[in-house]
Amino acid sequence: MSNVVLEARNIQKQFNDGKASIEVIKDLSIKVHAGEFVSIVGASGSGKSTLLHILGGLDLPSKGQVLLNGERFDHLSEAERGYLRNQNLGFVYQFHHLLPEFTALENVAMPLMLRSDANYKQVKLQAEKLLDRVGLSHRLTHTPGELSGGERQRVALARALVTQPKLMMADEPTGNLDRKTAQQIFVLLKELQQELKMSMLIVTHDEQLARSADQTLLMQDGMWADPKV
Template identity: 50%
Template sequence: MSNMETTSVLQCRSLIKEFSEGPEKLTVLNGVELDVKPSERVAIVGSSGSGKTTLLQLLAGLDKPTQGEVLVCNHALSELSETRQGELRNRHLGFVYQFHHLLPEFTALENVAMPLLLRREVSVKEARLRAEAMLEQVGLKPRMSHKPSELSGGERQRVAIARALVGEPDLVLMDEPTGNLDPNTAARIHDLMKALSEQLTTSFIVVTHDMAFASQMDRALRLEDGLLVPA
């Protein structure tokens, strides 16, 4: 995990995102400001179409803002090449998508080990051991040799969370992580996030429609009229 020079793992400054629709410009984000501290769990809620997923993509460097700046662990994304941005994501960020995006031909263990293998500085044996330990932490060690098609929706989501966390990232970005889960599984995932934020000082930004889930975070923000306001 990185030693940050500031007390923020992510900083977002005056973020504007516009889309062109014919002759018109659609402003989705209109000067978003955000600071996330180590171990902090932040929920972002908002109506459909308010720009939550767009914001998450900008924070991850998967899209570029029209104006403004995103800093991840003191690195300004706009100043990095595509290659360096990829390296930054692999080392400092984890992702949990709404539909988990597991690779169907690989087992749970192989899916979780993948981010470590991409670094090319961890042996296959070490990557497998760390993936096995993380799957055990999410309660899936007995299922680690199963492929995604052999797992339930909740189990696949926990595999995705294990994959996001196996590299001990500074920040995990989650897009509707409980959108397809029953309340009991959602509660277990919240408990896991809380434990890991304390153990690894990992921060979380969670985009969600689940207000009960959002209320359990350290902070809940609403994306409204292109700005983040307290929820």
Template identity: 65%
Template sequence: MSNENMTNEKRQAMNSQSNIVLEAKNVHRRFDDGRNQVDVLRGLDLSVQQGEFVSVIGTSGSGKSTLLHVLGGLDTPTQGEIFLKGQRFDTLKESERGHQRNLHLGFVYQFHHLLPEFNALENVCMPLMLRQGTTFLEVKKKAEKLLEQVGLSHRMEHKPGELSGGERQRVALARALVTDPDLILADEPTGNLDRQTAQGIFSLLKELQTDRQMAMLIVTHDESLAQSADRILHMRDGAWFNAE
């Protein structure tokens, strides 16, 4: 079929499909310790479009963090399929999943997970240094620019122990962005911060996501912070539900 003869509906469907960064189909995750089986995720479907900001809201124990780990390839589903940039993701070998994560995904956690023996600049540099063909000078320049963008140009040489909670989370955000990911996955990124600092970090996340036109999926229990998302999904007992 030529482009001239293609229907508008067909063209829109194809464009929509090509803009999907991450897709989950009928995802289940069951944990089995030999005596008990716990179904943490129960048949979830999800797609995140390029440039879209999605919040997943749920109470503690609803399965939010497990969902993020499965979507990000840090865990594998018991049943279902995960697609990253149109390619099957969950069935890849661990080494290849790690490679795809580094190419396409950035992670921000509730606890920053910065390496304490390295300063802010060195922590931000690390994900990009894993890529072949990058020089330290190129990486350093990019990391410096990102730290400036998150308001930490004056704290680059400080180690995590010398930074406040909000500053450490800004470093973690810069680290997630240094590889130019297609999608940021954030797990309660403000959950360990006071209200004012949390609002500042969330606003920065939204600003950077908009500027870079990347997708962002944030899981949180804080509905007030989630309101700025393009789409809000509610999760309970490992499944979606209509909060209304």
């Protein structure tokens, strides 16, 4: 069995606004292996978020294929794509994207509650376990508005990992935090990767985070500056 968790082949993406069409991704391929940490760096506007959304099955490429755990996103219905993501992928955004009216515990429990076989008691235990692991066992019933930026990002991490995904994707997870808090989240990310034996694909401006990756890819003009695939 192949140990490739995520593979993208010759991805292209253009956006059309009626008149003009901009080509954000020209030709990108990537492989992420089991347990591997890949970082993507590049100037603002170079298309990193666009690429991550495509790799995470949140958007489809104009051309090319993405395979998560060996399954092609473009061969699946939207519901099937959602299922494949829920089973294999944890996603962390720069701005946490937590649901404001729900508590930390409810936010973290959400990806498991969406499963058809969800058992509320077990889900609650698993969510509590993850929140405890990210150092927030004393904040279970707080809503996002009652938490600090660093705490919100910890909740977002717990939510991404509650399903024990094979791969965690993060779009500038420390980009909106002060230096000290960013450093703490960085350490936590590295620890969790080891503990959960998962792969990580992280877009970051944080040099320390990027440098500590097994593979660092620089995005430039919609391509890798130094093709590695």
